Amino acid sequence: xxxxxxxxxxxxxxxxxxxxxxxxxxxxxxxxxxxxxxxxxxxxxxxxxxxxxxxxxxxxxxxxxxxxxxxxxxxxxxxxxxxxxxxxxxxxxxxxxxxxxxxxxxxxxxxxx
Ligand code: HEM
Numbered sequence: 001x002x003x004x005x006x007x008x009x010x011x012x013x014x015x016x017x018x019x020x021x022x023x024x025x026x027x028x029x030x031x032x033x034x035x036x037x038x039x040x041x042x043x044x045x046x047x048x049x050x051x052x053x054x055x056x057x058x059x060x061x062x063x064x065x066x067x068x069x070x071x072x073x074x075x076x077x078x079x080x081x082x083x084x085x086x087x088x089x090x091x092x093x094x095x096x097x098x099x100x101x102x103x104x105x106x107x108x109x110x111x112x113x
Contacts, residue, residue, distance in 0.1 A: 002090075007031040015078070034090050042089070064107060068100040076100060 005012040007029055008019065020026050035042035042048070059065060070076045079097035093099075 001031050001033060004031055036089055059103075062106065064104050066102045068102045071100070 002008070003012050008026070008031075009016075026032055035045040035048075067076060076099065077097070079093040079099055081091040082094045083091060085091075
């Protein structure tokens with residue numbers, strides 16, 4: 001459902017960070033089911049959404065975040081979805097495709113506590 005090019009466009013199977021920003025109707029599409037639906041609609045979706053928003057906001061405001069080099073050196077590869085397990089929601093990345101970040105204090109900010 002989440003790869004339907006009729007709904008998500010010809011680049012449906014690629015990561016497009018602007019997809020939802022460019023088309024606000026997508027969030028209300030019946031094909032957008034990150035938390036499943038019907039009788040088994042995820043009851044944790046409200047807490048999950050809030051937690052993700054808070055986490056992203058705190059990380060971006062309080063820390064300087066950079067993509068770390070790949071463990072063997074060079075650039076990390078973009079994580080691929082593990083499509084071997086059928087899911088009703090969002091796919092996890094392939095094992096070993098974690099995104100590794102260097103996280104430090106924001107330059108110029110000092111801790112006053
Ligand atoms: C980003 C985080 C989350 C995602 C993407 C997610 C996604 C989903 C999806 C897709 C389903 C339906 C599974 C299916 O169709 O077989 C589901 C069910 C469920 N989720 Fe979540 N979930 C998240 C967080 C949470 C949290 C934080 C809780 C609890 C606090 C939770 C509790 C549940 C439960 C109990 C079910 C089963 C509902 C039932 O079978 O009646 N989930 N979730």
